[in-house]
Amino acid sequence: MIKILPIPILLGLSAGCASLPANTNRPYSEALPPDPKTPLAQATETQIKGHPGQSGFYPLASGLEALVARMAAVVVSDRSIDLQYYIWENDLTGRMLLHEVLRAADRGVRVRVLLDDLNQSRYEKGLAILDYHPNVEVRMANPFAGRTWKILDAMRFSTVNRRMHNKVFVVDNQTAIVGGRNIGDEYFGASEEMNFGDFDLWAIGPVVQELSRHFDTYWNSEIAYPISVLVKGFKPTLEDLQKLKDDAAAAITEAEKTQYADALKETPIVKKFTHEPMKLYWGKADVVMDPPEKFHQDSKDQVDNLARQLYPLIEKTEKELILVSPYFVPGKKGVKFFKHLNDRGVQSLVLTNSLASSDVATVFSGYKGYRKDLLDQGVSLYELKPNSPTTTPKKNRVGSSFSSAGLHGKIFVFDRKKVFVGSMNLDPRSATLNSEMGVVVDSPELAEMISTNLIAHLRRDSYQVLLNEKNNLIWKTTDDRGLEHVFSKDPETSWWKRFKASLSAIFIPESWL
Numbered sequence: 001m002i003k004i005l006p007i008p009i010l011l012g013l014s015a016g017c018a019s020l021p022a023n024t025n026r027p028y029s030e031a032l033p034p035d036p037k038t039p040l041a042q043a044t045e046t047q048i049k050g051h052p053g054q055s056g057f058y059p060l061a062s063g064l065e066a067l068v069a070r071m072a073a074v075v076v077s078d079r080s081i082d083l084q085y086y087i088w089e090n091d092l093t094g095r096m097l098l099h100e101v102l103r104a105a106d107r108g109v110r111v112r113v114l115l116d117d118l119n120q121s122r123y124e125k126g127l128a129i130l131d132y133h134p135n136v137e138v139r140m141a142n143p144f145a146g147r148t149w150k151i152l153d154a155m156r157f158s159t160v161n162r163r164m165h166n167k168v169f170v171v172d173n174q175t176a177i178v179g180g181r182n183i184g185d186e187y188f189g190a191s192e193e194m195n196f197g198d199f200d201l202w203a204i205g206p207v208v209q210e211l212s213r214h215f216d217t218y219w220n221s222e223i224a225y226p227i228s229v230l231v232k233g234f235k236p237t238l239e240d241l242q243k244l245k246d247d248a249a250a251a252i253t254e255a256e257k258t259q260y261a262d263a264l265k266e267t268p269i270v271k272k273f274t275h276e277p278m279k280l281y282w283g284k285a286d287v288v289m290d291p292p293e294k295f296h297q298d299s300k301d302q303v304d305n306l307a308r309q310l311y312p313l314i315e316k317t318e319k320e321l322i323l324v325s326p327y328f329v330p331g332k333k334g335v336k337f338f339k340h341l342n343d344r345g346v347q348s349l350v351l352t353n354s355l356a357s358s359d360v361a362t363v364f365s366g367y368k369g370y371r372k373d374l375l376d377q378g379v380s381l382y383e384l385k386p387n388s389p390t391t392t393p394k395k396n397r398v399g400s401s402f403s404s405a406g407l408h409g410k411i412f413v414f415d416r417k418k419v420f421v422g423s424m425n426l427d428p429r430s431a432t433l434n435s436e437m438g439v440v441v442d443s444p445e446l447a448e449m450i451s452t453n454l455i456a457h458l459r460r461d462s463y464q465v466l467l468n469e470k471n472n473l474i475w476k477t478t479d480d481r482g483l484e485h486v487f488s489k490d491p492e493t494s495w496w497k498r499f500k501a502s503l504s505a506i507f508i509p510e511s512w513l
Contacts, residue, residue, distance in 0.1 A: 018145035018153060021229050026139075028220050031082060031173050031212035032110065038078040040174040044204045047280065055205030056280035057441060059450070061198075061409075063189030064267040066181055067093055069202050073171040074100040077109050082170040082215050084114045086163065086423070089184035090123055092260075095251030097183060098130075102245050105135040112136075114219055116164040117143040117230075121150075124231050129244045131227045132236035139224040142295055147230065161512070162295045165434040166218065167423045168211055176208045177201070178439055179421050180409045187408070190260050194359065197384070199324075199409030201421050207285040207439060214289050214437065221292035283443030288420070290435040299432035306424055306438070307431045313414050313440065317341070321348045322413040322451055325426040326406065328352035329366040329513045334426070335373045342378040350374070351454065352426075354383035354463060355501055356492040357406045363427060365504040366513040375467050382462040385477065386492055410438070411454075416447045428511045463491055 035041060047056060060066040074081060074097070081104060088094055105111050113130070117140040120127065124140075124147065131138040141164035144153045153160045169177040179200030185191040187198055203211075218224060255261045269278075288309045294302055302308070314321065321341060328350060330338070341348050358364045374381055384407045412420040422438015424430045441447075458464070463475035475487040490498055 020143065020145045020225070023222060023225050023229065025229055026220070026224065026226055029112070029137075030216050030220075031170070031209075032080045034173045034209065035079055038172050038174065039076045040073075040078070040172050043076075044174065048205050051205070051282045053206070053284060054282045055203055055207035055285045055441075056282050057285075057443070057446060058202040058278055058280055059446070060177065060179065060181075060200040060202055062267065062269075063181075063187060063195060063198065064264055065269040066177075066198070066200050067097075067188040067190075068264060068267055068269050069177060069200075070097060070169060071100055073169070073175055073177070074104055077104045077171045079172050080110045080112075080170075081172075082112045082114075082168075082212065082219075084164075084166050084168045084215055084218060085182055086116045086165045086167060087119050087182035087184060088113075088115055088123075089182070090126065091185045091190075092251055092255060093185050093188045093190050094183050095248045096255060099245075099248035099252055101136075102130075102133070102248055105133050108135060110135055112215075112219060113138045114141060114164075114215070114224060115139075116141045117225075118160075118163050121147060124227065125234055126244060127227050128231045128234060129236040129240045132241050138227040139219065140227055140230060141218070141225075142223045143225050143230055147232070159295070162433045162435070164218070164223070165423050165430065166289070166437045168215060168437065170208060170212050170215060173212050174204065174208055176203045176211045178203065178211060178437070180423060189263075194406060196326075196359075196406050196408035199411055199421060201439065201441070203285070203439070204280075205285075207287065210285075210287045211439075214287050217289075218292055218435075223292050223295050281441070281443050281446035281449070283441050283446065285439050285441045287437070287439055288422070289437040292435065294435055302432065305431070306422075306436045310412070310420060310424075310440075313412075313418060313420070314341075317346055317414045318344075319346060319415055320413075320451075321346055321415075322351075322411075322454065323349070323426060324351045324407070324409055324411040324454070326353050326358075326408050326410070327360065327363045327367075327425040327427045327430075327513070329363060329427040329510060330370050330374065331428065331510060335370060335377060338374060338377040338379050347380065348378065349380040349382070349455075350426075351382045351384065351407070351458070351462060353407045354385065354492075355490040355497060357384045357386040359406045361497070361501045362504040362508050363513045365501045365508075366427070366510050368501060371465055371473060372467065372471070375465065381465040382458050383465060383475070384462045411450060413447050413451050416451050417444050418442050419447045419450060427513050429513055432511070463487070 060069055127138045130136055144150045146153050177200050181187040181198045181200050186194050186196050189195050288306055290306045294305055338348055355364050410424055419441050420438050424436035430436050459478040463477045466474050468474050475491050478484050
């Protein structure tokens with residue numbers, strides 16, 4: 001997860017600049033209306049009619065289930081697939097999903113892919129080939145003018161420092177997946193390096209059409225550039241497209257030779273597809289999203305950004321606010337905000353990454369200095385334990401045992417009545433720089449389930465951060481045998497890692513974190 005621009009860009013602020021091509025060849029298009037004759041419509045018709053005005057949600061906490069859900073939705077797609085992501089990796093699971101998307105396009109399904117340009121520009125030739133398919137269109141959000149050397153965009157730093165962090169996956173305008181996951185091995189439990197603990201919601205019902213409308217807003221906005229106008233000196237051919245298909249198909253064969261394929265077949269969601277109805281949580285839902293205009297607005301002018309849309313929900317919270325955010329930089333305003341909640345009698349609980357589990361030490365450096373202040377304001381503060389894949393022998397390891405080595409999900413629960421699930425972290429970058437999105441679900445049953453499961457495992461899976469009698473930070477946790485352990489320094493970290501985290505805070509402005 002890249003939280004700030006690469007160091008070469010930051011060092012090149014004195015370099016020259018490049019300009020983007022005219023973004024005029026951008027055909028307008030909208031989500032296709034739902035068709036009651038599609039397999040998805042027929043499969044969900046009875047359930048949706050039984051809950052008028054509500055949407056149904058299936059929580060995807062397991063990376064395995066999250067991949068199966070996406071693959072299954074694409075396999076049954078009949079008319080359209082719309083994907084909007086910050087990252088889509090060219091790894092095993094990324095190619096597996098690409099294989100199914102290409103098969104869908106081959107049978108006539110219209111595919112629209114909108115990706116942020118920061119990480120995906122390295123795959124631009126492959127994306128141009130994908131776009132060459134007659135039923136696929138690829139656009140890049142807020143692209144760099146310098147395609148090979150991003151340093152050439154140094155004079156546009158205030159613009160390219162803003163990234164599209166949205167994540168949504170819509171099939172036939174009848175089912176959608178929204179949440180924190182990008183497309184890549186580490187989000188689906190397939191990585192041998194690091195697997196994130198993440199969370200999505202698989203949705204049916206009216207919220208899907210609302211998600212499609214918001215996808216269209218970005219798709220047709222000025223920040224979305226067709227990949228064809230960005231890639232210069234390369235014209236895809238039918239042979240290139242066939243090679244792309246062959247490479248994607250090879251991922252399926254490659255996966256079948258691993259234990260990961262066996263685990264996919266055994267994941268509970270597969271059995272639910274074939275033997276029993278899936279348990280859905282029902283409630284009215286609203287899509288909340290930063291408008292594309294945020295890319296060109298100063299923070300003081302962002303009157304309708306996502307943070308402001310969520311604020312009324314927090315103000316109406318009476319007893320308990322649960323916040324799960326992998327990257328958490330509250331700032332001085334955030335500390336005052338938690339004081340305000342504490343004064344109103346609201347108990348705040350925050351789960352974020354520990355230094356040992358964080359994949360972005362620079363962001364942790366922006367958080368660490370606020371821990372005492374947060375505890376002083378009554379915040380119950382927990383930091384996720386790492387679960388290093390190096391502790392499991394490689395020959396016996398399947399996707400790092402499918403355990404998370406870092407937190408990546410973003411979940412906010414309000415009085416165990418309403419839940420926000422989406423892409424937004426609780427840091428300045430999400431608040432004022434990146435574009436973010438998610439859904440707010442009014443479902444006490446879903447909110448209670450999430451809260452109960454989270455709290456039940458806090459002592460085992462995380463360190464509780466506390467102050468001792470000398471007003472020093474300590475970390476408490478319980479091991480698998482029920483024994484309590486207390487630490488006086490960030491647990492499971494070396495002095496060097498702690499030093500680097502402290503040093504980072506000196507060089508990177510908090511507003512970029």
